[in-house]
Amino acid sequence: MRATGLGLAVALLMLGACKVEQDAGPAGPPAPAADEAGLVYVDASLNGKTVELSVGDTLRVELESIPTAGYIWQVADQPDFLLLKAEGTRPTDPDFQNQPGVTGGNHYLAFDFTAEAAGTAELRLVEGRPWELEAGGEPDGTFTVTVNVLD
DSSP states (O other), X not given: OOXXXXXXXXXXXXXXXXXXXXOOOTTOSOOOOTTOTTEXXXXXXXXXXXXXXXXXXXXXXXXXXXXXXXXXXXXXXXXXXXXXXXXXXXXXXXXXXXSTTOOOOOEEEEEEEEEOSOEEEEEEEEEEOHHHHHTTOOOSEEEEEEEEEEO
């Protein structure tokens, strides 16, 4: 299993912080705009489905997690033609979760991939506590999407 910056990602998620490349603000990456050019948004409803994008587009996979309990999504299998550019998190109930003194709760965990070349392959993420997965435990959840990148 492959993990990118796993220790840092866990620490950031446990604190409810975020790390994205540009202007995400304190609440994590914004929910996608339906017409945001060059962004293909994928959520749990597309598990097992196929998505198409063009070279240069961004694929955002956003799945619900419980990071304060250690349950996070991790990239398990990634096509060579997709480059992981950013990871971030945002609360599922920002009106409540962004209040002073509030900790915990579910969050959306997002992965932004850039399509570097044409190709078709499966992207697979697994959910679980990283230390349990590294010890050989079974994931608590699996998400797969077939990605078809066109020239």
